[in-house]
Amino acid sequence: MPETSGPAERPRGLxxxxxxxxxTGPVLVVGAGLLGTSVGLACRRSGLEVLLSDVSSEHVRTxxxxxxxxxLEPGDRPELVVVxxxxxxxxxxxxxxxxxxxxxxxxxxxxxxxxxxxxxREQAGAASYVGGHPMAGSERSGPLAASASLFDGRxxxxxxxxxxxxxAVEVVEDLVRLCxxxxxxxxxxxxxRAVARTSHVPHLLSVLAAARLAAGPENHLALSGQGVxxxxxVAAGDPRLYSQIVGANADAVLDLLGEVxxxxxxxIAAVGAGDRSALEDVLASGVAxxxxxxxxxxGPARPMRxxxxxxxxxxxxxxxxxxxxxxxxxNVEDIRIDHDPGRPVGLVELVxxxxxxxxxxxxxxxxxxxxxx
Amino acid sequence: MPETSGPAERPRGLxxxxxxxxxTGPVLVVGAGLLGTSVGLACRRSGLEVLLSDVSSEHVRTxxxxxxxxxLEPGDRPELVVVxxxxxxxxxxxxxxxxxxxxxxxxxxxxxxxxxxxxxREQAGAASYVGGHPMAGSERSGPLAASASLFDGRxxxxxxxxxxxxxAVEVVEDLVRLCxxxxxxxxxxxxxRAVARTSHVPHLLSVLAAARLAAGPENHLALSGQGVxxxxxVAAGDPRLYSQIVGANADAVLDLLGEVxxxxxxxIAAVGAGDRSALEDVLASGVAxxxxxxxxxxGPARPMRxxxxxxxxxxxxxxxxxxxxxxxxxNVEDIRIDHDPGRPVGLVELVxxxxxxxxxxxxxxxxxxxxxx
Numbered sequence: 001m002p003e004t005s006g007p008a009e010r011p012r013g014l015x016x017x018x019x020x021x022x023x024t025g026p027v028l029v030v031g032a033g034l035l036g037t038s039v040g041l042a043c044r045r046s047g048l049e050v051l052l053s054d055v056s057s058e059h060v061r062t063x064x065x066x067x068x069x070x071x072l073e074p075g076d077r078p079e080l081v082v083v084x085x086x087x088x089x090x091x092x093x094x095x096x097x098x099x100x101x102x103x104x105x106x107x108x109x110x111x112x113x114x115x116x117x118x119x120x121r122e123q124a125g126a127a128s129y130v131g132g133h134p135m136a137g138s139e140r141s142g143p144l145a146a147s148a149s150l151f152d153g154r155x156x157x158x159x160x161x162x163x164x165x166x167x168a169v170e171v172v173e174d175l176v177r178l179c180x181x182x183x184x185x186x187x188x189x190x191x192x193r194a195v196a197r198t199s200h201v202p203h204l205l206s207v208l209a210a211a212r213l214a215a216g217p218e219n220h221l222a223l224s225g226q227g228v229x230x231x232x233x234v235a236a237g238d239p240r241l242y243s244q245i246v247g248a249n250a251d252a253v254l255d256l257l258g259e260v261x262x263x264x265x266x267x268i269a270a271v272g273a274g275d276r277s278a279l280e281d282v283l284a285s286g287v288a289x290x291x292x293x294x295x296x297x298x299g300p301a302r303p304m305r306x307x308x309x310x311x312x313x314x315x316x317x318x319x320x321x322x323x324x325x326x327x328x329x330x331n332v333e334d335i336r337i338d339h340d341p342g343r344p345v346g347l348v349e350l351v352x353x354x355x356x357x358x359x360x361x362x363x364x365x366x367x368x369x370x371x372x373x
Numbered sequence: 374m375p376e377t378s379g380p381a382e383r384p385r386g387l388x389x390x391x392x393x394x395x396x397t398g399p400v401l402v403v404g405a406g407l408l409g410t411s412v413g414l415a416c417r418r419s420g421l422e423v424l425l426s427d428v429s430s431e432h433v434r435t436x437x438x439x440x441x442x443x444x445l446e447p448g449d450r451p452e453l454v455v456v457x458x459x460x461x462x463x464x465x466x467x468x469x470x471x472x473x474x475x476x477x478x479x480x481x482x483x484x485x486x487x488x489x490x491x492x493x494r495e496q497a498g499a500a501s502y503v504g505g506h507p508m509a510g511s512e513r514s515g516p517l518a519a520s521a522s523l524f525d526g527r528x529x530x531x532x533x534x535x536x537x538x539x540x541a542v543e544v545v546e547d548l549v550r551l552c553x554x555x556x557x558x559x560x561x562x563x564x565x566r567a568v569a570r571t572s573h574v575p576h577l578l579s580v581l582a583a584a585r586l587a588a589g590p591e592n593h594l595a596l597s598g599q600g601v602x603x604x605x606x607v608a609a610g611d612p613r614l615y616s617q618i619v620g621a622n623a624d625a626v627l628d629l630l631g632e633v634x635x636x637x638x639x640x641i642a643a644v645g646a647g648d649r650s651a652l653e654d655v656l657a658s659g660v661a662x663x664x665x666x667x668x669x670x671x672g673p674a675r676p677m678r679x680x681x682x683x684x685x686x687x688x689x690x691x692x693x694x695x696x697x698x699x700x701x702x703x704n705v706e707d708i709r710i711d712h713d714p715g716r717p718v719g720l721v722e723l724v725x726x727x728x729x730x731x732x733x734x735x736x737x738x739x740x741x742x743x744x745x746x
Contacts, residue, residue: 135598147745149683152720155596184595194593202582202604204640207659208633209575214661220567222557223528224666225508227607231575234600236663239656243649250644257641260581264637267577268630271623276616283612286580288587290609293597310522316699318708322692332691335708347525372520 023174025049028078032063036084037146040068042179063143083108087244091119098125105168107132112248113159113188130172131159156181159188196252210235305357307350308372328363330356396547398422401451405436409457410519413441415552418521436516456481460617464492471498478541480505485621486532486561503545504532529554532561569625583608678730680723681745701736703729
């Protein structure tokens, strides 16, 4: 099947957080967990009527108690159905929604997009289905973790298939914008290859690094620095959820894992043979990869620099440092706190625009901070 | 050769940042780069005489101009030589130091420890050599990036070999403590296996994830979230430096890469066969690994929880949030700022003790912050 890239390029002028004319409600949310309830709250915030359904009646009670909508009743006629169920059940839930609500637009918020599309494409009404995937989540799950602003500023993939009704696409885009998210247009296949690359395979490699730690003696692990903490952070994610996500995107994941295996073999061969130049080539390919990740706010990458400051580890010191950075009129783009064993002092890394780093260093030093030039 | 774990257990009562009676100087620093110059500055801060040498006379001029010591002169008789040269040259520089300064204690700050030891063990005076490795660094290099407090609170491996003179070990421990670092006692072989596990292999897996990104179309990369940024951050490190480090620790790295390859094959087989249970087992082994990384300050892991807050992305807001957290009497253990494309609002994750999270949420909400429960 051809990959139409047309919709992916379609620009829209509507600012984030505002809704267009297409979506007027009611919106039915199927699955009142973290994502579904958050969608409900965002729709209610915009004044839309929201209907809720879930296999767990307790979830529906909780979500409606939070103001995310009211329980679905027989005779309700939603304009849009948002399927927000676990990955393994998305395809079926979309099919059920198309059959139960003829004429309604159906979208979903699942992590993979080709499978659900293939499971509905032969069905009557398939033109009313437009896949979606918000890049948002939380370490917590369930309706109590939901928030109307969960999607604020996050990318939200919209994945029309070749037969998607253009009017249905408009409705879904309205939903994305009223949730405060930023639409990213991709075909279902493109989407799945994209998340294999930017999410599923990095997750699996994080797991491979983390899995080595469990066998490490305690005094060896004492040498853990910020690097290994960063590399392994996502590996703490729920195995059941991630096995569904990765399992549902097998083809795209396997393609990339084949590349990983090939490059891993190259690393093993290079280290085994003491071939520094081959090893450097692999390491350089990693450096190149880190440079293509889009900058904050999606703009062109501005050169950033890290400023290191020693900060006593008790309440108030970090706030005082940030306040002094503000007084220095430098915007802190990112912060990392170094975790150090055994000593009540922390090393804080402030990431700022390169052109402002020297000014910040001088200013913080004049305010008595110990910086690391 | 047996791995004596004796020295690794040796407790010492001297608080960090104070120096004992063993180290009286002068201290000769060989290699006036980031680490060497920082050692010099820390020793000078404690009133020790510091001598500097480097193949680059400009580095020596810069470092001495920064107050890290004075250039080495003929006839100088150091008590301690600190070798701080690139990984490939550590062994040779240690041998040269032992021959040039008989009676002096010699240590180094290199990233691997077995190789240097093996290269000096047959040499006269080898008992005066005690390896070391501070877990400190910076994205910058050279003497200008140095700081007396670079090692504050950082782990610093001390790696005596079986023939190391106990008095030499005392001198090196004094150095570590006056630099403000926390000694971690390991044999050279233990050290190398430890850093393979906690640093070198995580680095290589980060590179394998990052290397996949370079081939990704721009609209695919638009789906990059905080996860892939974390996993790939260290992959931006200098390929020449890391090929030296990894190359010098080939045996320990290869052992673990063999395990990685085996588990990668298991992942590929499980995904290919749709074997969710096998995939879940691998993912669970990653979760277990993330749980053994020591807590901040090396104490037992306290349960932490993340509190998410929406923060407008302009100067002052982050500082105001931190100040409000302080006013709530909750200590923020870690911060992460989510990078979101396209929207002037950031999602800030505050990591706090689990028992304080609900209090912080309520307190921040009462101060007008939008939290994500």
